[in-house]
Amino acid sequence: xxxxxxxxxxxxxxxxxxxxxxxxxxxxxxxxxxxxxxxxxxxxxxxxxxxxxxxxxxxxxxxxxxxxxxxxxxxxxxxxxxxxxxxxxxxxxxxxxxxxxxxxxxxxxxxxxxxxxxxxxxxxxxxxxxxxxxxxxxxxxxxxxxxxxxxxxxxxxxxxxxxxxxxxxxxxxxxxxxxxxxxxxxxxxxxxxxxxxxx
Amino acid sequence: xxxxxxxxxxxxxxxxxxxxxxxxxxxxxxxxxxxxxxxxxxxxxxxxxxxxxxxxxxxxxxxxxxxxxxxxxxxxxxxxxxxxxxxxxxxxxxxxxxxxxxxxxxxxxxxxxxxxxxxxxxxxxxxxxxxxxxxxxxxxxxxxxxxxxxxxxxxxxxxxxxxxxxxxx
Amino acid sequence: xxxxxxxxxxxxxxxxxxxxxxxxxxxxxxxxxxxxxxxxxxxxxxxxxxxxxxxxxxxxxxxxxxxxxxxxxxxxxxxxxxxxxxxxxxxxxxxxxxxxxxxxxxxxxxxxxxxxxxxxxxxxxxxxxxxxxxxxxxxxxxxxxxxxxxxxxxxxxxxxxxxxxxxxxxxxxxxxxxxxxxxxxxxxxxxxxxxxxxxxxxxx
Numbered sequence: 076x077x078x079x080x081x082x083x084x085x086x087x088x089x090x091x092x093x094x095x096x097x098x099x100x101x102x103x104x105x106x107x108x109x110x111x112x113x114x115x116x117x118x119x120x121x122x123x124x125x126x127x128x129x130x131x132x133x134x135x136x137x138x139x140x141x142x143x144x145x146x147x148x149x150x151x152x153x154x155x156x157x158x159x160x161x162x163x164x165x166x167x168x169x170x171x172x173x174x175x176x177x178x179x180x181x182x183x184x185x186x187x188x189x190x191x192x193x194x195x196x197x198x199x200x201x202x203x204x205x206x207x208x209x210x211x212x213x214x215x216x217x218x219x220x221x222x223x224x225x226x227x228x229x230x231x232x233x234x235x236x237x238x239x240x241x242x243x244x245x246x247x248x249x250x251x252x253x254x255x256x257x258x259x260x261x262x263x264x265x266x267x268x269x270x271x272x273x274x
Numbered sequence: 275x276x277x278x279x280x281x282x283x284x285x286x287x288x289x290x291x292x293x294x295x296x297x298x299x300x301x302x303x304x305x306x307x308x309x310x311x312x313x314x315x316x317x318x319x320x321x322x323x324x325x326x327x328x329x330x331x332x333x334x335x336x337x338x339x340x341x342x343x344x345x346x347x348x349x350x351x352x353x354x355x356x357x358x359x360x361x362x363x364x365x366x367x368x369x370x371x372x373x374x375x376x377x378x379x380x381x382x383x384x385x386x387x388x389x390x391x392x393x394x395x396x397x398x399x400x401x402x403x404x405x406x407x408x409x410x411x412x413x414x415x416x417x418x419x420x421x422x423x424x425x426x427x428x429x430x431x432x433x434x435x436x437x438x439x440x441x442x443x
Numbered sequence: 444x445x446x447x448x449x450x451x452x453x454x455x456x457x458x459x460x461x462x463x464x465x466x467x468x469x470x471x472x473x474x475x476x477x478x479x480x481x482x483x484x485x486x487x488x489x490x491x492x493x494x495x496x497x498x499x500x501x502x503x504x505x506x507x508x509x510x511x512x513x514x515x516x517x518x519x520x521x522x523x524x525x526x527x528x529x530x531x532x533x534x535x536x537x538x539x540x541x542x543x544x545x546x547x548x549x550x551x552x553x554x555x556x557x558x559x560x561x562x563x564x565x566x567x568x569x570x571x572x573x574x575x576x577x578x579x580x581x582x583x584x585x586x587x588x589x590x591x592x593x594x595x596x597x598x599x600x601x602x603x604x605x606x607x608x609x610x611x612x613x614x615x616x617x618x619x620x621x622x623x624x625x626x627x628x629x630x631x632x633x634x635x636x637x638x639x640x641x642x643x644x645x646x647x
Contacts, residue, residue, distance in 0.1 A: 109467050116499050207419070
């Protein structure tokens with residue numbers, strides 16, 4: 076299949092006959108388990124089945140899926156809104172309205188160095204709330220210097236962060252702000268997303 | 275179709291029947307008989323290694339289910355002694371009591387078996403086992419790092435289980 | 444304990460943690476799109492979607508059982524009914540119906556009029572042969588396989604080393620709105636019961 080042909084297959088068709096249908100479906104809800112189990116399985120498919128030995132490739136694919144979702148969601152949520160005057164306004168939109176649509180809460184803390192780097196902290200990030208590590212690993216950590224299982228668990232956890240990082244990057248990119256996004260989970264279930272805007 | 279009791283399960287756990295530290299241990303087996311979890315709070319006597327212990331417990335349930343169904347005076351449909359019951363087939367026991375301990379048992383239609391061993395004076399734990407099944411769903415099944423069928427090594431599950439069991443037995 | 448019926452799908456859905464369906468729909472769409480890019484073959488994408496669904500089904504079944512209060516499923520017919528009526532409602536918020544039972548009760552159709560997976564979706568011509576919603580067939584297959592069937596299919600003499608039996612099914616698409624039909628229809632066919640062995644050897 077020609078890759079160029081499939082760059083826009085499942086784009087939202089706002090102008091089509093579906094418009095009326097979409098308006099009816101606005102506000103539709105599904106159980107949280109649908110999203111959670113889809114994400115768990117999507118990450119596992121890429122990490123354990125497709126690219127078991129190439130975590131960096133798996134990460135790139137998962138991030139790309141997130142990017143697509145973020146881009147489309149941001150398009151939908153900003154349809155009736157004036158353009159953002161500056162980067163800070165756009166970031167605030169992500170922290171408040173956008174985050175609320177996805178997680179029913181806002182980002183808890185926003186920091187910036189005023190030179191294009193923003194840190195968005197969610198004190199109880201929904202998608203990490205049920206991640207739980209092997210309790211035996213904490214004991215092993217002090218005794219076993221290799222601690223390879225622990226780093227394996229940390230790597231598995233980090234795989235689940237490429238998707239939300241991709242969402243943020245996709246959303247900002249749709250608002251005309253190219254950036255790089257990474258995540259820091261040094262104290263679970265809090266999670267900090269670091270957004271570096273490209274000059 | 276038969277159903278569990280009417281109680282709303284999550285998020286409110288059933289009202290505690292006793293309080294204290296009377297739970298001895300808990301086993302969770304999956305439908306293939308794999309021991310997913312063994313948790314121990316108070317077990318002064320241990321004579322077997324872990325694997326033999328799990329096998330013995332599984333064998334006990336296996337035999338008891340078969341015996342109780344065989345003795346069922348209300349149903350014509352019973353298997354032969356020694357023939358295993360399918361989950362949900364025939365009658366099923368939910369607890370037994372000796373002079374020194376009580377064993378409570380629940381099996382889900384997916385074949386998950388929960389076994390809780392407590393002080394013999396403990397009351398009816400059927401609702402409590404259903405609540406523990408819900409904890410399993412929330413903290414084990416929904417843990418993105420958990421592989422179905424693998425031994426349960428989830429800190430969140432262990433913590434919530436310990437806390438809950440302390441409140442009921 | 445008073446015997447009670449199953450909790451209705453509506454009641455359970457009302458008590459579930461719910462999220463914006465757009466997130467779910469778009470995430471699924473983006474995943475399908477990425478699979479098309481990575482796997483290139485449409486058949487392979489169908490296969491992977493089914494596999495993902497299967498893995499999701501074997502996880503979701505316990506949440507379904509725990510929250511629906513179903514303590515046992517008597518036969519394949521009841522199991523299919525409860526999965527369609529309660530299961531679809533509690534997870535997707537839509538109702539599915541079960542029809543077209545064959546004479547011996549081993550084959551039926553699950554029909555969905557409304558399907559949140561496809562909101563906003565129009566398949567481009569390049570996706571001929573794609574079963575966009577194939578994840579659903581995997582979920583049904585996985586969930587049914589985990590729910591033990593019982594008496595009506597139990598063999599009269601099960602060897603004593605067998606402990607358990609599960610339902611193996613084949614799930615195929617009959618109708619698909621994205622392909623021009625008027626509804627989504629999945630045919631579920633009971634293939635066989637798979638006995639699982641008693642896991643311990645007697646002399647161990």
